[in-house]
Amino acid sequence: MAVIPELTIRESQAACCGVGGTYGYKAEKHDITMAVGRSLFEFIQEVDGPLAVCDSETCRWHLAVATGVPFVHPIELLAAAYGFPVEGALADVLK
Incomplete structure (x- = not known):
């Protein structure tokens, strides 16, 4: 990725987004999921880029x-x- 021209990479040190597969989509697990992912959410919002990357x-x-x-x-x-x-978000950013 680092060799792509005009691409700025900011790598997160957060361990997990909190969703844990289908675990995080259960209503009773929502608060736990959001708490686990909080540091990553904050990092992404602080970077304030036009999009983010995740595999x-x-x-x-x-x-x-x-x-x-x-x-x-x-x-x-x-x-x-x-x-x-x-297509999608990436195409919008590249316009």
Whole structure:
């Protein structure tokens, strides 16, 4: 990723987003899920970038909802760097 021109990387030191697969989607686990992910949510919001990157689909969903920041998979960034067409949040940022 570091070789992609004009890409700024800010790597989080947070251990977990808190969702834990389907665990975090259970209503009775919501408060625990949000508490576990709090440091990562705060980091993402402090960075204040146009989007963020995560390789786990479940984590991307959870993080996007918790932070309001659009997420993409790392492969989408590589595809864009190689000139392949991309869609969604990444396409919006590249306009």
